[in-house]
Amino acid sequence: MSVEVTRLPSGLSVVTDRMPHLESASLGVWAGAGSRNEAPDEHGISHLLEHMAFKGTKRRTSRQIAEEIEAVGGDLNASTSAESTGFYARVLKADVPLALDVLSDILSEPTFDAEELRREQNVIVQEIGAVEDTPDDLVFERLHETAFPKQPLGRSILGTPETVRSFNSARIRTYLSRNYRAPDMLVAAAGAVEHERIVAEAEKRFASFIGPAAPAPEPAHFGGGTRVETRDLEQVHIALALQGLAVRDEQLYSLQVFTSVLGGGMSSRLFQEVRENRGLCYAIHAFHMPYSDTGMFALYAGTDEADAPELMRVAIDQIAIATETLNEAEVARAKAQMKAGLLMALESSEARLGQIARQMLAYGRPIPLDEIVAKVDAVTVASARAAGRALIGRGRPAIAALGPGNGLESTAAIAESLVRRAA
Numbered sequence: 001m002s003v004e005v006t007r008l009p010s011g012l013s014v015v016t017d018r019m020p021h022l023e024s025a026s027l028g029v030w031a032g033a034g035s036r037n038e039a040p041d042e043h044g045i046s047h048l049l050e051h052m053a054f055k056g057t058k059r060r061t062s063r064q065i066a067e068e069i070e071a072v073g074g075d076l077n078a079s080t081s082a083e084s085t086g087f088y089a090r091v092l093k094a095d096v097p098l099a100l101d102v103l104s105d106i107l108s109e110p111t112f113d114a115e116e117l118r119r120e121q122n123v124i125v126q127e128i129g130a131v132e133d134t135p136d137d138l139v140f141e142r143l144h145e146t147a148f149p150k151q152p153l154g155r156s157i158l159g160t161p162e163t164v165r166s167f168n169s170a171r172i173r174t175y176l177s178r179n180y181r182a183p184d185m186l187v188a189a190a191g192a193v194e195h196e197r198i199v200a201e202a203e204k205r206f207a208s209f210i211g212p213a214a215p216a217p218e219p220a221h222f223g224g225g226t227r228v229e230t231r232d233l234e235q236v237h238i239a240l241a242l243q244g245l246a247v248r249d250e251q252l253y254s255l256q257v258f259t260s261v262l263g264g265g266m267s268s269r270l271f272q273e274v275r276e277n278r279g280l281c282y283a284i285h286a287f288h289m290p291y292s293d294t295g296m297f298a299l300y301a302g303t304d305e306a307d308a309p310e311l312m313r314v315a316i317d318q319i320a321i322a323t324e325t326l327n328e329a330e331v332a333r334a335k336a337q338m339k340a341g342l343l344m345a346l347e348s349s350e351a352r353l354g355q356i357a358r359q360m361l362a363y364g365r366p367i368p369l370d371e372i373v374a375k376v377d378a379v380t381v382a383s384a385r386a387a388g389r390a391l392i393g394r395g396r397p398a399i400a401a402l403g404p405g406n407g408l409e410s411t412a413a414i415a416e417s418l419v420r421r422a423a
Contacts, residue, residue, distance in 0.1 A: 003356060003366045004195040010210055011183030014202045015360055017190040017352050025096050025191035026349040027198070028088030029103050029206075030357050032186075033179035034081045036152045036217040036291075044159015045167055045175050047080040048124060052172060053087060053106040054078070055116040060105060062116065069102060076102065080157055083217075083292055084361050090350060093192030097201060100187075104205035107180060112169035125161045135402050136283075136302060139237040142227045147241045147296055147398035149223040182206070183213040188357045191349035220294040224396030226416065228408045236308045236403030237300075240315075240415055243394040244288050244295025247362045252290060253338075254387035255297070257379045259288045260334035262322050262388075263299060267333065269318050274301065280311040292362070297391055305404050308411040316419055323388035331381050338376050342369060392419060 002018045035046050054076070055062045069076045074091035076099075087106065089099040131137050141156050148154030158164075187202040222243035245252050263270040263286025274284050284301040299319075303311050345351040346369075359367045397419045401408045 003368075005360075005366060006195070006199045008182070008199075008203055010207070011181075011213070012185050012187065012202065012206055012209065013360060014187045014195075014199050015356050015366055016188070016193050016195040016198050017356055017366075018193055018195065019191045019349055019352070022093075022191045022349055024090060024092050024349060025099075025189055025193045026088065026090045026353040027096065027099055027103070027187070027189035027193070028086050028353060028357065029107060030084050030086045030186040030188065030361060031180045032084055032184040032361055033214060034083045034085055035155060035157045036082045036220075037179050037214065038152055038155075038175075041163075042171070042175060043155055043163040044124070044157075045172060046085055047157050047159065048120070048164060048167055049172050049176060050078045050080045050085055050087070051120045051124060052112055052117060053110055055120060056111045056113055057105045058109040058111060060102075065102060065106065068098065072098065074099060082153055082157065086357065088353065096189070096193060096198070100198075100201045100205055107176075108206070108208045110176075112172050114169060117167075117169060117172075121165050121167070124158060124164050128156075128158050128161060128164070131156075131158065135231065135233055135235075135237045136300070139239045139300070139400050139402050140298070142229065142400035142402070143239040143241050143298060143398055144296075146225050146227040146400055147222055147243075148220055149225070151220060152217060153220045153291065153294075179214045180209060181211040181214055182209045185209060186357060186360050188353055188360065190353040190356065220291065222294060222296075222395065222398075224398045226398075226409075226412045227400045228412055229402050230404065230406075230408065231402050233403045235302045236305050236401060236405075236408065236411070237302050238308060238312065238399070238401040238403075238411065238415075239298055239300045240312075240419075241299075241398040242297045242391050242419070244297040244391065245290060246293050246295055247290040249290075249295070251383070251387050251390070252295075253375045254379050254383040255288055255295075255391065256338065257331055257334045257376075258322065258326065258384045258388040258391070259286050259297060260337060261326055261330040261384070262286050262319060264334065264337065269322055270299070270315060273318055274311060274314055278310075278314065280307045280314065284311075284315070305407055308401075308403075308407060309414055312411055312415045316415060319388070319392060319419075323385050323392065326381060326385050326388065328381055331379065331384055335376050335379060339373055342372060396420075
């Protein structure tokens with residue numbers, strides 16, 4: 001593996017990871033702007049822009065964009081997160097210039113046709129409706145709203161039907177020109193690629209993206225509280241969040257290990273105690289999501305209405321107990337899982353592309369594998385326990401619950417009181 005980085009005079013970063021044994025390449029363009037960069041009256045515009053980029057340019061119709069990539073056996077996709085938006089393709093090595101041309105075209109010369117916009121707004125409204133009908137997705141939307149109230153980070157990336165339908169082509173173009181600037185953008189490629197050729201193509205095809213870095217989003221503040229919605233569902237879906245750590249925090253790896261031991265897989269404490277030993281649910285897991293200036297630890301479970309109070313008591317107890325009893329074998333297992341995930345990513349150009357893109361956006365440089373492994377290996381039982389204690393001591397939790405019956409409020413109250421007691 002050979003990772004190389006070039007920063008063009010415009011400020012655009014180009015990073016490649018050559019994998020000479022492959023005959024294909026994954027490549028993409030990222031902007032360091034997502035839903036956190038939206039003004040209050042722009043809710044959902046980042047995601048709408050992601051959709052509209054594929055709906056026609058001055059040189060290609062939306063159909064031609066799809067057909068040109070698929071005619072060479074490739075595929076094209078995109079995604080929007082709170083802090084970035086990415087557009088990417090996978091093609092055979094001979095078609096890398098074509099993929100870069102299409103990716104640059106959809107961002108530098110989109111037409112944002114009014115009729116296409118109307119249709120795509122309707123598509124996104126359907127997407128929003130799908131989330132509303134999927135309670136294990138919707139509960140995390142509600143959890144973010146509760147954890148980060150009245151902030152961009154707490155708003156749904158999709159927007160609302162009202163906000164999505166309110167945008168016109170001029171609004172999208174204004175957002176694009178404000179946030180898609182070379183110093184905040186990244187061209188990345190992994191697989192059968194030559195760094196110099198990618199740099200030359202990027203310099204030529206992304207020359208129009210100029211200007212200073214975009215304004216930084218407002219700092220996030222973890223609020224906490226409870227959001228309960230009674231719905232006619234078969235199960236109660238409940239999620240709990242605690243303020244976590246930012247992506248550059250020195251204790252991040254210790255908290256990731258603590259989270260993995262607690263709820264990261266079938267051998268985790270939550271899975272074993274809540275599901276296997278007590279049979280209180282089918283699904284339960286925990287994860288930690290770091291952002292640039294904060295983070296969110298989250299726990300999710302879906303259970304029967306009658307079992308929800310007991311499940312929360314047991315789950316919160318397990319968090320508190322783990323801060324004192326987490327052991328060497330559990331830490332070793334979590335560290336092995338983290339390192340295996342890193343190594344497995346090296347076998348796929350798509351996974352490796354995503355990894356180096358995330359590193360560049362978060363740290364401004366690709367992180368060598370041995371540096372990451374060293375940080376994982378440096379986690380100890382003591383540091384993982386300390387990270388857990390700090391987690392439950394940071395303040396009020398955020399709790400979101402959806403489901404039937406009148407017991408949701410009491411279940412949420414149990415969760416909040418137990419977290420406070422554990423702290």
